[in-house]
Amino acid sequence: MLISNAYAQAAAGATTSDSLMGLLPIIIMFVILWFLMIRPQMKKAKEHQKMVGELQKGDEIVTQGGVAGRIVKIGESFMTLEVAEGKAGPIEIVVQKNAIGTLLPKGTLKSL
Structure with missing residues (x-):
């Protein structure tokens, strides 16, 4: 039973840095999504609003x-x-x- 507790404590100490590294791909995917899809769409919508306002x-x-x-x-x-x-x-x-x-x-x- 002492050995099981030792493994659990070692795993808990390692998860703080592992969870941050596990979150990194999600953050990178969001940044890529922002620059490839969301930002150009917002730019296009802003240009359309400007064109409609100048009619x-x-x-x-x-x-x-x-x-x-x-x-x-x-x-x-x-x-x-x-x-x-x-x-x-x-x-x-x-x-x-x-x-x-x-x-x-x-x-x-x-x-x-």
Whole structure:
């Protein structure tokens, strides 16, 4: 019984440094995950917010759903897009600002 206690005490003293070394791969994996996935996604989201904040009336955009149009009105969280010219006048739709995917160069809609 004394020998068993001696083994238990020796193992308990060694686990403090072993547990830190066992935690090291998890920390390294988190750092790699941060630089490869989380950080670029946050950067992309920040650029999208900046682009949406700088939109003006008359800009040509494409929504994330693939609808191309020209901005007619801009509100707090919604905007109105002119998507086509109909017999009774322009056809307009209302979309959320966050649904904007891409800002097109001026004159792109005329070439479509």
